[in-house]
Amino acid sequence: MTLAATSGKPRPQRHGAGAPARVGRPRLAWALPGFLFFALFAVVPMLYAVYLSFCGNWSGIGSPQLSGAGNWTRLFQDSSIRQATRLTVELTVLSWVFQTPVAMLIGVWAAGKQRNRAVLAALFFIPLVLSSTAISLLFKALLDPNFGLAPSIGPWIGFPDGNILGSTNGALIALVFVGGWQFMPFHTLIYQGGARAIPKSFYDAAAIDGAGRVAQFVHITLPQLRNTITTSSVLIVVGSLTSFETVFLLTQGGPGAATSTLSWVMYQNAFDDFNFGYACALGAGLVVVSTVLSLLMVRLSGFGSMRSTREGA
Amino acid sequence: MIRLAVETTPRTGARASCAAGPGRRNRPGLADRLRRDNPAAALAALLWLAIVIVPIYVMINASFQSQSSALGGDLLVPTTHPTLQNYKLAFQNGFMHLLFNTVVVTVATIVLVLGLSVPLAFAIVRARGRHSSLLVFRIFLLGLAIPAPVILVPLYVMVSKMGLYDTLWAIILPTVAFAMPVTLLVLVGTMRDISEELYEAMALEGATPARMLFKLVIPLSRGGISTVAVFSGLSAWNGLLFPLILTQSPQNEVLTTGLWSLSSEYGVDIPAMLAALTLAGIPMLVLYLAARRALISSVVGFGGR
Numbered sequence: 001m002t003l004a005a006t007s008g009k010p011r012p013q014r015h016g017a018g019a020p021a022r023v024g025r026p027r028l029a030w031a032l033p034g035f036l037f038f039a040l041f042a043v044v045p046m047l048y049a050v051y052l053s054f055c056g057n058w059s060g061i062g063s064p065q066l067s068g069a070g071n072w073t074r075l076f077q078d079s080s081i082r083q084a085t086r087l088t089v090e091l092t093v094l095s096w097v098f099q100t101p102v103a104m105l106i107g108v109w110a111a112g113k114q115r116n117r118a119v120l121a122a123l124f125f126i127p128l129v130l131s132s133t134a135i136s137l138l139f140k141a142l143l144d145p146n147f148g149l150a151p152s153i154g155p156w157i158g159f160p161d162g163n164i165l166g167s168t169n170g171a172l173i174a175l176v177f178v179g180g181w182q183f184m185p186f187h188t189l190i191y192q193g194g195a196r197a198i199p200k201s202f203y204d205a206a207a208i209d210g211a212g213r214v215a216q217f218v219h220i221t222l223p224q225l226r227n228t229i230t231t232s233s234v235l236i237v238v239g240s241l242t243s244f245e246t247v248f249l250l251t252q253g254g255p256g257a258a259t260s261t262l263s264w265v266m267y268q269n270a271f272d273d274f275n276f277g278y279a280c281a282l283g284a285g286l287v288v289v290s291t292v293l294s295l296l297m298v299r300l301s302g303f304g305s306m307r308s309t310r311e312g313a
Numbered sequence: 314m315i316r317l318a319v320e321t322t323p324r325t326g327a328r329a330s331c332a333a334g335p336g337r338r339n340r341p342g343l344a345d346r347l348r349r350d351n352p353a354a355a356l357a358a359l360l361w362l363a364i365v366i367v368p369i370y371v372m373i374n375a376s377f378q379s380q381s382s383a384l385g386g387d388l389l390v391p392t393t394h395p396t397l398q399n400y401k402l403a404f405q406n407g408f409m410h411l412l413f414n415t416v417v418v419t420v421a422t423i424v425l426v427l428g429l430s431v432p433l434a435f436a437i438v439r440a441r442g443r444h445s446s447l448l449v450f451r452i453f454l455l456g457l458a459i460p461a462p463v464i465l466v467p468l469y470v471m472v473s474k475m476g477l478y479d480t481l482w483a484i485i486l487p488t489v490a491f492a493m494p495v496t497l498l499v500l501v502g503t504m505r506d507i508s509e510e511l512y513e514a515m516a517l518e519g520a521t522p523a524r525m526l527f528k529l530v531i532p533l534s535r536g537g538i539s540t541v542a543v544f545s546g547l548s549a550w551n552g553l554l555f556p557l558i559l560t561q562s563p564q565n566e567v568l569t570t571g572l573w574s575l576s577s578e579y580g581v582d583i584p585a586m587l588a589a590l591t592l593a594g595i596p597m598l599v600l601y602l603a604a605r606r607a608l609i610s611s612v613v614g615f616g617g618r
Contacts, residue, residue, distance in 0.1 A: 024512065024515055024516040024519075024520045024521065024522055024524075024525045025439050025440060025441050025522065026432075026435055026436045026439055026440055026522035026525075026526070027436075027440065027441070027522075028436055028440045028441070028442050028445055028446060028449075029436075030432045030433070030435060030436035030440065030522070031432070031433045031436035031437060031440070031446065031449050033429055033432070033433075034429035034430055034432065034433035034493065035433065035449055035452075037429055037489070037490060037493075038429075038452075038453065038456065038490050038493050038494075040490075041468070041486055041487050041489070041490030041491075042456050042459060042464070042487075042490040042491060042493075043452070043456070044467075044471070045464040045467035045468050045471060046459050046463070046464055046467075048464075048467035048470070048471070049463060049464055049466060049467045052466065052467065052470075060469075060470065102357060102361065105353070105354045105357050106354060106357055106358045106361060108354070109351050109354030109355065109357075109358060110358065112351075122601075122602060122605055123362065123365060123366055123369075124358075124361070124362050124365060125601075125605070125608075125609060126365060126369065126598070126601065127365060128601070128608070128609075129547065129597040129598070129600070129601045129608075130551075130594060130597065131550070131551030131552075131553065131568075131569055132551065132553065133551070133553045133568075133569040133572055133573060134551075134569075134572060134590050134593055134594060137572055137573070137576050137586065137590060138368060138372055138587070138590055139368070140576070141372075141583045141586055141587055141590075142368055142371060142372075144583060146384065146581070147383065147384060147581075147583045149367075149368075149371060149388065181364065181365070181368070184361065185365075189609060213351065238458075238460070241460075242460035242461075242462055242463070244462045244554065245553050245554070248553075249573065249576075263460075263462045266462065266463075267462065267465075270465065270466050271465075271558065276466045276470075279466050280466050280467070283462065283463035283464070283465075283466070284463065286460065286463055287458065287459060287460065287463050290458065290460065291458045294458065
């Protein structure tokens, strides 16, 4: 989505007979207030984070002093960072594997016939409007081993004592599940939109050739959904890499360090230990990794070569 | 692409339901239907529907129970002795204050996002300097890659220096900035779809840029503008990070931070917590039920193809 819009070149101007091309065009100054605002509250903090990452273990008192790349070398030697990276990658991969097939299956199906959509009645999309905070606190309550559903569900999925959040694997599974609960409707809708845009004639032609449902899915739906898959996957990957609220509210990185993801470690460094410099190095590293990953996914899927989805609209 | 989705989806829906009547007569044969239906996907959808509904049902059901009866009872069975005690407690703990602050933050965010982004998008699409406007747009698109947790430390330092720490402004301003990249993506897409002829017609009348914006661009971008208002409003309403880090006193708590502190205050009184969560969800649910179609079609368009 992003890159499609970036690479969309402005359309060639067509000047009507004698139409004054310059009349009524805004000056670029119209962009100034919004641009300055965005620069101040998003671009400057980002650059400031990079600067702070070179300022040793500044704790917010006095003014930060440049002191070399110590935080960055520490970043690559820190074993807790290595552990957190492994966990974050696990969480990201599991989230993708959990959400993508289900969202694609339901989304493509719901795009099909009108009467199917009735099944996906109002209730299906409720998680769209609930906050991560409310959802995490809800599941924290429901998974409480002394209260809610955990004691009854636990034994079915391998936790006889119902203490899902208290076990290493259980806490990770809970994070993946709660993330899925929140975002599955969103990705289902994205796939539904993508599948609707596939011309019906493609399927009719395939049906004439005798292609079955599976063959149609593999040879028409999947290739046609390529850009949708990229969009959805980039959102899942970047979202999981930097997700914070669910860990903060549901597990607090625990039990032990079983769910200490990178953003949680960063938060602890910043606001529990007040080591701002190190937290900023970690954060800046996270931005680099997630940007490189999204660009890679876009490049590998060939999404970037699409000029614009609006072409011909 | 987004305007397209916003405008066409409800209409095709309506057309299809009208067509369902007369279309009944030549309905496809059973074999044809079995071939085209996908029972596995239907099952998955139903299963997921249950996964969505059961937690919400348990939340509402348990919120009407006392702590002792919720601990012992089966949460899936409707309670026989409902009590409003938990809800009373939530109101005593300042629920209305949290709600008020959240409404202030959300409304201010929507107003600022639209006030800053609409002229900005107009300039990007129509300004004379093509290259500089494209550059501006690209800088915003890079902003999509900045995750909020990463800039919390610098924001905390900057907001403190500006003297805004522990005010509602400390929540509003960064929330607006973070809503702007997506907003611009949507608005620029919508405004580019306005045909050149319409601009030329207005230019022939000697219209000023301001007149064009108000008489042509805004009326024709209503779909995109409402999508953007919904998305920025949701991110303001649901945001936890900025209020968590940039405010401190109970006086400036919003729903998300308020729920978080209630969860530690209530401790093991889970039904009380669930009542607070139910209350916090009601405004969004009402809005959702009222504007579901518009919301959903804007998400569908969001994915593009």
